[in-house]
Amino acid sequence: MGLSGTAQRALRNAWALFVGDGIEPQHATASVVVADGPHRTLRRYGESDAGAPVLLVPPLAAPARCYDLRPGQSLVQHLVEAGRNVHVLDFGTMDRSDRHLGFEHWVDDIVPEAIARVAELCGGRDVDLAAWSLGGTLCLLTAAAHPGLPIRSITAFGTPIDYERIPFLGPARHLGRIVGEPALTAVTHLLGGVPAPLVQLGYRATALERELTRPWFVARNLADAGTLARMEAIDRFQADMPGYPGRLFHQMAMRLTVANELATGRVRFEDRTIDLADVTVPVLALAGSDDVLAPVPAVEAIGRVLPGSPHVRFEVVPGSHLGLLAGLAARGTSWAHFTEFLDDPAAPVPPGTAGSGGDVVRVPEFP
Incomplete structure (x- = not known):
């Protein structure tokens, strides 16, 4: 008696x-390099x-192919x-x-140059910026620091503003207050930064249940190649962080x-302060x-932190940090x-939760 179709698929998938x-080749939508340089392709x-x-x-410490994960899960393809x-x-x-590179290197050089x-x-058309996670922070700080840039709008996928509202960071924030800057400076100077393996481990730790139940999954x-391909794409993405x-x-x-400075609307970098009130374009924020x-x-x-924006729109969508993107x-x-939002970023939105700047609307989660 031969193997059933399900058993044959399971064997093929296990081998692959x-x-x-x-399960499937690593995906990459066709593209052309139009500018290049250190950390700015x-x-x-x-x-x-x-x-x-x-x-x-993209965010720092995440590969740019977060926007082009795999067929059907590619924001790049969707926009094209x-x-x-x-x-x-x-x-x-x-x-x-x-x-030696700090936020200023991206906010004053790399991101403005790309825009x-x-x-x-x-x-000469104005540019719609979109970014995931810390990439949204880079875009907001860039727009605030350089209001003359040709920016039409900003969309931030899963970009935290109030770090006090991130429960898993509570212990780190408490420890940071105790040890202070000298200890952190010593560690980062010794390591030169946070090595990729530690970043990858930290990201996996935020989805501990997924990691622990992976063998059973x-x-x-x-026998389900599609489900395994989605898992494989995430694994490859994490391995490239x-x-x-x-x-x-x-x-x-x-x-x-x-210090939770984003939540105050003002972020200090040595001898300068960037004020988010100087963001003057429409903004869409998406939370998972x-x-x-x-x-x-x-x-x-x-x-609360973008009083200079004509419209700040806020939406809650289903999904995890990567899932919402x-x-x-x-x-x-x-x-x-x-x-x-891209069709008309300046379109008025219904009055919603209070903000000192433009209108803010919160849309309920999708069923």
Whole structure:
């Protein structure tokens, strides 16, 4: 008696997963490099004469292919199909030689340069910025520090503002207050930053249940190539996470996490202060209902810190930190809100939760 179809699929998948090259090839939508340099590779997706320009900015310590995870889970493909002129900024990997780089390197140099280049390539049109996680922080700080840049709007996927509202960071914030800057400075100087393996381990720790139940998950879905391919794409993504430069990690730990300065609307970097009140473009903030890295209350605080923005729109969508950006449900939830916002970022929104600046609306979670 031969093996059943299910058994045959399970055997093929097991071989591909544990011995072969994987369930499916690593995905990469076709692109063209339009600018390059250290930590600033800029790629265009789709036709050069497509519609309005969109620049996707990744977080630090995450690969830029968060926007192009796999077929059906690619924000890049979605935007290209919608007729947008899509560009992605790639920071590449970090090593000890980058230890001196801080937020200023991205806020004053890399991100403004990419915005200007995209605007130039697209006939001088203003650029819609979109970013995930800490990438949203980079975009907000850049827009505030350089209000003359050709920015049309900003969309932030899972970008925390109020770090006091992130429960799992509570112990770290308490420890930071006790040991203070000298101890953290000594550690980051010794290591040159946070090495990639530690970043990858930390990200996995935020989804501990997934890691612990992985063997049972694989066994239960061994005949389901689609489910295994989605798991494999996440595993590959996590394995490619780069490290943090020492100076930037120090700033993030002390200024954003311990001092919680984003929640005050003013962030200090040595001899300068960036005031988020200087953001003057419409902003869309998206929060994942199951996000532990950027919980809903931490993201929703954006409505309090952007008084200069004409419209601050806030939406809650289903999903984890990565799921709200690249999950199977994203096309009908977060991507739908994003593309609707891009159609007219300046469109008035119904009055919602109070904010000292533009209108803020909170939309209930999807069923």
